[in-house]
Structures are given as C-alpha cells and as structure tokens.
Amino acid sequence: MTLQEFFHMGGYAVYVWSSYAIALVVLVANVVAPILQRRKLFVQLARRQRRERRES
Amino acid sequence: MNTPSLSRAFALLLWRDLLLAYRRRTEMINPLLFFVLVTTLFPLGIGADPALLRQVAPGIIWVAALLAAMLSLDSVFRSDFEDGSLEQFLISAQPLSILVLAKVVAHWLITGLPLLIVAPLLGLLLDLPAASISTLLVTLALGTPVLSMIGAIGVALTVGLHRGGVILSLLVLPLYIPVLIFAANAVESAGAGLPIVAHLSLLTALLVLSTSLSPLATAAALKISLS
Amino acid sequence: MLRFFHQLGSPKHFYRIAGRWIPWLAAACAALMLIGLYQGMVVAPPDYQQGDSYRIMFIHVPSAWMSLFIYIVMAVAGAIGLIWHMKLAEVIAISSAPIGASFTFLALVTGSIWGKPMWGAWWVWDARLTSELILLFLYLGVMALYSAVEDKRTAARATAILAIVGVVNIPIIHYSVEWWNTLHQGPTVTKFGAPSIDLRMLIPLLVMAVAFKLFYATVVLMRARVEVLQRERNAQWVRELVDIS
Numbered sequence: 001m002t003l004q005e006f007f008h009m010g011g012y013a014v015y016v017w018s019s020y021a022i023a024l025v026v027l028v029a030n031v032v033a034p035i036l037q038r039r040k041l042f043v044q045l046a047r048r049q050r051r052e053r054r055e056s
Numbered sequence: 057m058n059t060p061s062l063s064r065a066f067a068l069l070l071w072r073d074l075l076l077a078y079r080r081r082t083e084m085i086n087p088l089l090f091f092v093l094v095t096t097l098f099p100l101g102i103g104a105d106p107a108l109l110r111q112v113a114p115g116i117i118w119v120a121a122l123l124a125a126m127l128s129l130d131s132v133f134r135s136d137f138e139d140g141s142l143e144q145f146l147i148s149a150q151p152l153s154i155l156v157l158a159k160v161v162a163h164w165l166i167t168g169l170p171l172l173i174v175a176p177l178l179g180l181l182l183d184l185p186a187a188s189i190s191t192l193l194v195t196l197a198l199g200t201p202v203l204s205m206i207g208a209i210g211v212a213l214t215v216g217l218h219r220g221g222v223i224l225s226l227l228v229l230p231l232y233i234p235v236l237i238f239a240a241n242a243v244e245s246a247g248a249g250l251p252i253v254a255h256l257s258l259l260t261a262l263l264v265l266s267t268s269l270s271p272l273a274t275a276a277a278l279k280i281s282l283s
Numbered sequence: 284m285l286r287f288f289h290q291l292g293s294p295k296h297f298y299r300i301a302g303r304w305i306p307w308l309a310a311a312c313a314a315l316m317l318i319g320l321y322q323g324m325v326v327a328p329p330d331y332q333q334g335d336s337y338r339i340m341f342i343h344v345p346s347a348w349m350s351l352f353i354y355i356v357m358a359v360a361g362a363i364g365l366i367w368h369m370k371l372a373e374v375i376a377i378s379s380a381p382i383g384a385s386f387t388f389l390a391l392v393t394g395s396i397w398g399k400p401m402w403g404a405w406w407v408w409d410a411r412l413t414s415e416l417i418l419l420f421l422y423l424g425v426m427a428l429y430s431a432v433e434d435k436r437t438a439a440r441a442t443a444i445l446a447i448v449g450v451v452n453i454p455i456i457h458y459s460v461e462w463w464n465t466l467h468q469g470p471t472v473t474k475f476g477a478p479s480i481d482l483r484m485l486i487p488l489l490v491m492a493v494a495f496k497l498f499y500a501t502v503v504l505m506r507a508r509v510e511v512l513q514r515e516r517n518a519q520w521v522r523e524l525v526d527i528s
Contacts, residue, residue, distance in 0.1 A: 006325070010329055010334040012335045012338075012400055015339065015400055016339055018396060019339045019343070019392070019393045019396045022389065022392050022396075023346075023393065026388065027498065029385070030381075030382055030502045031501075031502060034505040034509050038508070038509045041516075042525055042528055045521070045522075046525050046528070
C-alpha cells in the first residue's frame, strides 16, 4: 500500500479523515480544558494570597 | 402533638392541595388552554388535509400533552417552597416520600385529569376515528400520571433555582420519551385496527414503576435542594 | 491496602497520588492508541461491503461504548457520594459529565459522517443514533443542573440524584426507541458492524476501546484534581502549593 492510497481511503477520504480530525479535536480539547482551568485557578489563588499578605 | 396515621396524613395533604387548587381555579385553566392552543397550531402549520392530520394526530396530541404537563409542573412544590411549608414536610414525622406522593397525586388530579376531558375534542378536530379516541383517553389516563411522577423529580431538583424553568425542561423531557413512544404508537395502532395490548401493558408497567420509585427520588431530591 | 483507600479519601493525598498516576496513564493511552490506529488504518483490510469507510468504526464504536460507560460510572460514583458522603466520589462523578458528553458528541458526529456514504443521508433515525442523541440530552441536563446550583456541594448531590434517575431510565429509553424504530422503519437500514467480524478488524477495535478507557481515566483524574483544588482552596496545603508555583 502506498502512502497515496492510504490517504485516499478507497474514495472515502473525506468521511474517514474528517471523522478522525473531529475525534482529535475532541480528545485534545478534553486534555487542554483541565490544564487551562488549573492554570487559571492558580493565578486566581496566587493573586488572592498576595492580597491577603499585603493586608495583614 | 399527636401524629396522624400515614393514610390519614396522605388524605389530609391531598385534600388540602385540592382545596387550594379549587380556590385558585382560574390557574387550572392555563395548561388546558395551552394544550388546545398548541394542537390547533399544527393544522395551521402543516395544512388541513384530513388524511395527513389523521396520520399525525396521535403524535401531535401527545406532544402537546407532554408540553402542557411539563409547563404545569412548576406549581407542584412552588407555593409550598415559597411559604415554607415544604420545610415543615421535611421535618414532619411522616415519611417524606408518602407526602410527596400525595402532592403529586393531587397535582395530577388538578392538571392531568382535565387533559383527558379536552382530549376527545382535540381528537375530533384532527379527524381521529372513534377507536383511536378511546385509546387516546386510555393512554392519557395511564401516561399523564407517569409524566407527573417523573416531573416531580425534576421540580424537586430545581425548586430552589431562580431560573429553574428552562433547566427543568432539559431534565424532564428526555425522560418523557418512552411514554411518548408507547402512548402515541398505541393510538396509531388502534387507528389501524392493530392490537394495542402490548402498548397498554408497557404503559401500565411504566406507571407502576414510576409510582413506586419516583416518590423516593423526589423526596431525596427535596432534602438536597432544601439543605 | 485499607490505608491506601483511606489516603485516597483525603483530598491532599488524592491530589498527590493522582498527579503521580496521570503521566503513566497518559503514556499507556498514547501507546495503545498508536498501536490501535496503526492496526486499524494500515493492517486491517478494507471491508468487502463498506470499503475503507468502515474505518470510522475504530473511533465511533469506542466512543459510543464510552458514552454509556461514563454515564454509569457517573451514576455509581454519585450514589457512593450520596450514601457514604464520600467527597472524592462526588468529584469523580461531576468531573465525568463533560467528558462523557464529549464522547457522546463524538459518537454522534462520527456516526452521522459514517452514515452519509452508507445511507446517503447525514442523519437517519436509526435506533442507536437516536438513543445516543437522547443520551447527549441527559448529559447536558446533568451539566446544566450542576452549573445552575450555586453551592457546589449541593449541586454535586443534586446531579448525583439526576444521574441515578437517568441510569434507571436509560434501559427503558433504549428499549422504547428500539421498539419505535422497528415499527416505523423497514429493514432497509443496515446495522453497524456485521455479526461476524474479521479478527484483523476486531483487534484494533478492542485496542482502541481500551485506549479510550485509559484516556477517560487520565482526563477524569486531571479534572478531578482541579475540582479538588477548587473545593479546598482555603486549605493550608493548597496555599503552600500555590506559593511554590
């Protein structure tokens, strides 16, 4: 099987590769979402702790 | 204070709710009007061809009944929540699920039963044959209590929320799907002269299942919502 | 062993242990996914009926399995949280909802894309696709309820009830939809997946299914860690953690 055949997918390239692309997007989004959320939370908490220290 | 027996508490609460509803009887008409109105919208939307109407009538009437039942749900616990009697139920000596059952039965008598009275009229409007109309009544009698039972869980979960209405529909409507399928199909089959015993026994099974399980879930949900 | 579970109950230890597990789970998931994709996309032969289009199966079927599996996990974890007041179970239940919803969405979209060359239409009211759509609504309901309730502990407990009610209803919904489908549709609709499947197709499918399970385990732990931090934001150990970073 050549590389070209592989990407051609027997004429179903559009369907197969769009499915896999969407799957990739969904999986990556699932990984990225908690990382971003965690970073945001840390920034938020760090700011709060600095403020508290200044006040005390 | 002497505590009344279980059946007496059930009957008292049922009677109280019916009395309250009777004093505000204009409110009872609204879901009914909605039911009729939605059904009349369909011929205007899809055309008044009698053959077409007859074919889609079971689905239309049942979808309209579903929506009407859902819209009236909000009133199951709303006033009791606002005046604090719901919290009294929570700390009363009677099991909460029995009290919940009484409230839901009362609610069905107020909002579900009237649907049965108007339904034949809607059946005539949509040109349903007589066999279908009698089946429609049976399915409504079996199905709308299920809607009230399932709906009570959703209301109990959203009772404390400011904008609970939209969320309530999102929670409750997917759970209504089996009732819709069995009931609308029964009416359709009756119109085609097919046996409907299977549909009706499935609906009865749903009724038994929801009456036995949903008060428990509703009671648990109320305890969480009010904590 | 008992001490291990006891430690898991404490948010601080859970955060630490989960943090240690995540890289291993992620690595295993990535490795299996690569093997599965290689086997599925290169080694497995084209289907004699569907040609190469059936290769969508390697993501469609595992995500459809996961969508149901995660809902059940969510309901069981929710029930454990309700009964034994285990906070960690609540966290796992609530972290599962968006992941499950995304797998359901993926199963729907890939099913629809697969359906286009097979049925000639983007959407067919096939029993499985319809059930999957209803499952998506159930997930969205759970997520909407969770975000609507202000107090997050109350929200987690309310969603647990909803998930349990949903899990009781799923078989009923599935059965009714299947019944409805057989009444309303002729036998023209081809079902996904032949009853006997070539071993070269079955192996990548199973490998992908395990990879998806590992993916869920990885991501749910990541989400649960953030959720734990959020809930414990006033605890001393979280403060120290923030100071270090």
